[in-house]
Every structure is written in structure tokens, then in C-alpha cells.
Amino acid sequence: MRSRTIVAAVSAVTGALALTALAVPAAEAATAGPAVTFSALKVNSGKNIVVGTTTQVTVTATYTVTKPASLAASSFESGPVLYRGTTLGLDSDDMILGDDPGTCTASSSTVLKCTAKIQFRPDSSADGLVNSQAGSWKLGALAAAKDGGLTWQAGFGTTKLQRKATLTVNASPEPVKKGKTLTVTGKLSRANWETNKYAGYASQPVNLQFRKAGTTTYTTVKTVRTSSTGTLSTTVTASADGYYRYSFAGTTTTPAVSATGDYIDVQ
Incomplete structure (x- = not known):
């Protein structure tokens, strides 16, 4: 996702993305993130993601966030991530996020049910796809506090991004x-x-x-x-x-x- 809060937090924690506009100071973004955990992440209903030559493909992801009752849902943003390699954000071509953070609805004081969109663009924009990105991707999720800090969780299986x-x-x-x-x-x-x-x-x-x-x-x-x-x-x-x-x-x-x-x- 291109949310300023989330992208700034990823940049500060990994040092992998060159950004011109940060939502929070790097020192703050490097602190511990929201005390949340993710579960039941599913991207594109478990199906492969197939992209043609010109038309943007937008897929839906669903996931659950568990948080302390004392943590306000409005204090952080969250969303799914496709990534390659062993860590988050090694290179901008090795991480795909949606344009916006997920939208969450509270099912209890500690559980949020969330939906997010991820866009795949076969074009010449800065975040357009390149052929080397076709193949297997790992699935993860992250949450970024609006006042700094990133929580990252992996281990949600894989998907294929295909030409x-x-x-x-x-x-x-x-x-x-x-x-x-x-x-x-x-x-x-x-x-x-x-x-x-x-x-x-x-x-x-x-x-x-x-x-x-x-x-x-x-x-x-x-x-x-x-x-x-x-x-x-x-x-x-x-x-x-x-x-x-x-x-x-x-x-x-x-x-x-x-x-x-x-x-x-x-x-």
C-alpha cells in the first residue's frame, strides 16, 4: 500500500525504499510497532494473479487483526504484502503493496475483520510491473502505527503472479x-x-x-x-x-x- 504512514515505517525499518515524503520521523518509525497479530490472510481467494498487457488488475485480500482492547483501531493502519526473499523490503521490486491500507470492522473489542485491495499495473509508472516479477510470491501482513512503528508478520503461504x-x-x-x-x-x-x-x-x-x-x-x-x-x-x-x-x-x-x-x- 502507498499509505504515507505505512511506507514511511517500512522505509525506516528496512532502509530499503528511497522515499521523498515521510509521514513520521525515521527515528520514531524504527520503534516497535502496534501490538497486533494477523491471521486468516487470503489474497485473491487463494487463486493465482494473472495480469495482461495494459489493464490494471485489482485483487481483494481479507485478513483478521487481533489487538489489545486498549489499543484504538484508529491508531494504526494495516494491510497485506507480497514479498520475495527472506526479509521485508530488500528491494522495491521484491515487495508489492496496495495503494491504500485495509478497511477494518470491529467484531469485538479485540478482533478486527479487514479487507484490502492490491493493484497490479502493467505500465511504465514507478510502481508498474516488470517481467522479472512474474512467479511465486510469499504472503505477509503489516501494521504501522500512525505515530511511528511497524509490526510485520510472515508465514501466510504463497501466491503466483503470472503473465x-x-x-x-x-x-x-x-x-x-x-x-x-x-x-x-x-x-x-x-x-x-x-x-x-x-x-x-x-x-x-x-x-x-x-x-x-x-x-x-x-x-x-x-x-x-x-x-x-x-x-x-x-x-x-x-x-x-x-x-x-x-x-x-x-x-x-x-x-x-x-x-x-x-x-x-x-x-
Whole structure:
């Protein structure tokens, strides 16, 4: 989150972020944070976070804060953090926070139920994504006192931040005589967050699948590897009317994707 209080506290405690505006003096921010603990943190309902080339993706996080009854909820801000490495804030590319702190509702004098938003921007802004940020991220949460101090808690599992993928297919000739050769081409691409365009995903195994007309299930025919530019091409023998498609199982940095089936009329 870009809350002045929270970002200032992170900067003072870790010394990792270069900021021009601090909400509290560094000496105060380095003191002990609010006496709170976090639990039940969930980001994006436990699903991977997939971001394309131009559109900001905003996901919801939910979590619970437990605090002393004597500690006013208004005296601190809190929110989720995605981070990499072993400590908080080693580098700005290794920590992702939302624009605003979480919004919390008291369910008792000691328990707050909270919701926060985290924004992911594939653009050229100062906090825009870069391709190296795709992959696995650890989940943590922090609270910053408005008069100084940071409380940090890790150990809430992991999530994946992924570059959205596209996959095409084309089988030809159409129609084709039974027993003749079909050529099936396609291309696997994924979002490049630094150019805001899709680019071919090289050297990836992709399954060529077939679904016979009148059925609902695709069966893998063979596995084809993408070229240096992400293109696919292979041949099969035409046997029956049906649909051919390419299907990619995904990687840590890129989600699974399947092309829309291309119907072939076999005569």
C-alpha cells in the first residue's frame, strides 16, 4: 500500500525504499510497532494473479487483526504484502503493496475483520510491473502505527503472479479427405509487462488435442514444442470430423491456456 504512514515505517525499518515524503520521523518509525497479530490472510481467494498487457488488475485480500482492547483501531493502519526473499523490503521490486491500507470492522473489542485491495499495473509508472516479477510470491501482513512503528508478520503461504497467455490454432486444409495429412499451426504468446504487448513464449511443450464431433472430451494426440518465437506446427492424419486445439499446461510465471478448437470436416 502507498499509505504515507505505512511506507514511511517500512522505509525506516528496512532502509530499503528511497522515499521523498515521510509521514513520521525515521527515528520514531524504527520503534516497535502496534501490538497486533494477523491471521486468516487470503489474497485473491487463494487463486493465482494473472495480469495482461495494459489493464490494471485489482485483487481483494481479507485478513483478521487481533489487538489489545486498549489499543484504538484508529491508531494504526494495516494491510497485506507480497514479498520475495527472506526479509521485508530488500528491494522495491521484491515487495508489492496496495495503494491504500485495509478497511477494518470491529467484531469485538479485540478482533478486527479487514479487507484490502492490491493493484497490479502493467505500465511504465514507478510502481508498474516488470517481467522479472512474474512467479511465486510469499504472503505477509503489516501494521504501522500512525505515530511511528511497524509490526510485520510472515508465514501466510504463497501466491503466483503470472503473465497472461494467449494460444491460437489453425488446422488445414479444410475440408480434408480421410487419411490425408493435416497441418496444425498455432502460437503461444504471453504478456510482456515492459512493452505492453504479447510476445511469443519460446521452447514450451504444448499438447495438440482432438475432440471428435459429437463428443465433449479432448484427447492429447502429441506434444509439440514452441519455436524461438512461440510458433507451433505439426502434422496429423485426418481420421474423423472434429476439433483440433493446442493446450498449454502453464508454468510458474505463466497460466495454463487452451486455444478454441478449430473444426475440421473430414470427407
